[in-house]
């Protein structure tokens with residue numbers, strides 16, 4: 001659970017500048033009060049009433065210093081001088097010592113926290129992305145960061161200094177007429193107390209709204225990414241209806257609860273404030289008529305009290321804005337507090353290129369058991385030896401655990417029991433980044449980043465030469481694709497570029513994987529969504545790689561794995577058959593049945 005401490009901690013690296021700029025802003029707010037005070041004293045001079053002791057002392061000091069008599073022109077000159085200093089002289093310094101610092105801190109913190117958010121995105125475990133879609137994550141991060149950025153200058157530059165100003169006014173009035181000061185203080189505590197109590201209730205609704213908004217954003221993001229399915233099933237009306245229901249639910253909370261709540265709060269505040277201003281006016285007038293305070297003090301107290309009550313509304317407005325934003329700020333911190341994956345230690349540090357790992361590609365799975373959930377194992381006691389340069393195929397029914405096995409090999413998850421050895425070393429004892437750099441995987445869906453084909457090919461190893469790129473493209477049969485692209489290797493693909501077909505992306509994925517020269521190359525259903533021609537091209541690419549490195553192929557189409565050195569058949573998380581294509585056919589087990597089904601469409605029992 002994130003707390004207010006986390007929100008404040010967001011700005012911790014800049015606390016010294018923060019204290020300085022808040023103090024500077026507060027001083028500016030307080031010295032402003034000199035103006036009504038000096039005007040009050042000028043009124044006393046003009047109406048021949050006595051001046052306050054500190055002012056008389058100051059005038060006598062200046063008279064002695066300049067050898068001049070204590071008279072009206074000198075007194076007025078000094079009072080005018082005071083007003084000049086706190087208005088005209090302060091003007092050019094104020095923005096630099098306050099606004100500049102407040103925004104500088106907010107913007108620096110935004111940069112740092114955006115970096116933290118990106119680091120978190122890069123280190124979160126894969127299952128987090130199974131549960132939270134990009135829209136939800138992006139919305140939470142963007143709202144959290146922008147709300148922190150906007151809130152800091154308001155709180156540090158306005159709210160705190162304004163509260164100090166209110167305190168300063170209290171001290172000023174206390175010197176003149178303590179009863180008015182006490183009334184002023186009590187009314188402040190009452191009004192602010194009422195505001196804060198009401199805000200607690202509104203924050204609760206704000207939190208609810210924030211969750212509703214995340215749900216809506218999450219679905220919108222899903223609609224965008226699954227737009228083809230939406231269109232194909234013609235479910236636009238249902239999607240619109242569902243989102244409308246969600247938007248109406250948001251609207252009810254924001255309009256009925258939150259917005260109305262703020263208007264009710266504002267009504268109560270205004271009424272209380274105006275009532276208090278009126279009472280202070282009456283009391284000050286009575287004190288002046290009764291001769292307890294001078295005409296100048298009457299003017300000063302009334303002006304100061306009006307200034308103070310005028311501050312109450314902006315202060316509570318700022319508190320309201322803070323209340324509106326706090327829940328998204330807390331949710332941002334909750335995101336940052338999400339546990340990173342077990343293997344993320346040091347994963348963000350640049351690899352030490354002088355000592356990269358190098359393996360022969362011998363992989364041993366020893367007594368491996370694993371379950372995503374505590375009490376449901378999806379792999380049971382897997383024992384398998386993959387020799388260097390061997391091509392091993394993993395086949396089996398859907399859900400039999402093939403991809404899970406590969407996820408364990410890539411160290412996305414830790415096994416519950418057993419271990420994986422590479423060249424005899426437990427992969428858990430290796431540096432995870434350096435280890436993963438020796439593996440490469442080609443998924444069914446190859447991710448393409450916005451950029452040129454060349455950028456995408458060099459993604460895993462930017463330093464490869466153009467000749468190496470061409471060689472890898474030739475092996476992956478990508479060169480045929482490059483020839484027909486408008487700008488060859490420099491064709492922009494991805495977000496705003498040319499769309500690549502599934503088969504073309506596969507070839508790009510294979511070439512990209514080859515360019516990192518992995519010791520273990522994995523194909524995770526790389527051909528299952530392809531047409532015959534593309535599949536054939538990729539099979540040829542795979543064949544030309546056979547024997548050059550350890551290769552693990554997951555495939556549903558058995559035609560892809562026929563030539564593998566070893567075929568491993570998984571069923572319900574267990575290895576049930578191992579052998580070459582011919583051996584397994586002779587064995588007459590599950591592989592034989594699957595093969596018959598694919599070749600002839602005949603379901604053997």
Ligand SMILES: Nc1ncnc2c1ncn2[C@@H]1O[C@H](COP(=O)(O)OP(=O)(O)OP(=O)(O)O)[C@@H](O)[C@H]1O
Nearest residue numbers: 127130372373378397398399400401402403404405
């Ligand atoms: N992230 C996950 N969280 C929980 N269970 C999962 C997760 N991923 C897979 N599973 C479960 O683990 C089991 C094995 O899944 P896995 O994806 O390894 O099978 P597979 O043989 O690769 O299947 P397919 O051929 O359909 O891709 C399945 O029962 C699946 O429901």
